[in-house]
């Protein structure tokens with residue numbers, strides 16, 4: 001264990017002297033609730049399209065006839081409700097919270113659905129964020145979910161670690177930009193999952209190329225060809241390559257991710 005500061009509120013260790021109990025216990029689900037498989041969507045750093053991939057995967061699996069839920073564990077940067085056009089607040093019973101249901105029937109929970117104003121910042125430490133995610137798991141009335149996708153906090157720090165240890169994650173999907181795939185940042189995310197014994201489903205490369213709207217030619221602004229090799233070095237399958245798609249960005253801005261038409265994530269869905 002690293003040097004103890006005796007400040008349990010900012011510490012991720014689960015030692016014997018810990019005050020306030022371990023932050024790493026997985027709560028049981030509410031009576032009558034069911035969640036099948038839980039997949040975390042992770043990235044080595046922020047802004048690479050993790051939320052985009054989480055919501056697209058949810059939509060893809062829902063279209064295949066499964067019951068799907070999204071747990072937005074990116075507590076300090078929640079963007080899932082906006083992608084689905086949801087701006088209201090979740091409804092609570094006396095001792096539980098109801099997930100918000102999207103237009104196509106996906107169950108959602110995000111801190112943004114509980115804040116008075118969705119622009120309010122969330123300034124909490126890692127273990128507190130882990131506690132909120134624990135409540136999202138144990139206090140939300142998830143109804144007969146086949147697949148739950150978790151938008152994880154970016155990076156491999158304290159917050160991500162706490163969230164990993166509060167959810168029964170069956171596997172992770174790692175999202176990276178082409179530059180990231182050939183850098184150490186992705187290696188850190190891969191190693192974190194391996195150290196926590198969480199299976200890695202595969203890699204999704206986002207913002208791989210742009211298709212010229214005039215001639216249809218694929219342009220690779222960050223270079224082509226190195227990422228497959230990088231994936232092989234990690235011993236992981238590169239399951240999808242998503243282009244930079246202005247139409248997709250526009251749909252997210254309009255809150256209409258459920259209308260997207262691309263099938264880039266089919267290989268990921270097949271593997272799940």
Ligand SMILES: Nc1ncnc2c1ncn2[C@@H]1O[C@H](COP(=O)(O)OP(=O)(O)OP(=O)(O)O)[C@@H](O)[C@H]1O
Pocket residue numbers: 043045046047048049050051052053074077079153154206207242243244245246248249252253
């Ligand atoms: N393939 C894409 N084509 C067009 N726009 C994209 C694509 N991927 C992501 N974007 C846009 O880039 C921005 C960042 O994406 P997103 O929020 O999914 O990243 P993130 O990794 O979840 O970031 P953070 O971890 O910081 O929350 C969003 O505005 C999103 O709509």
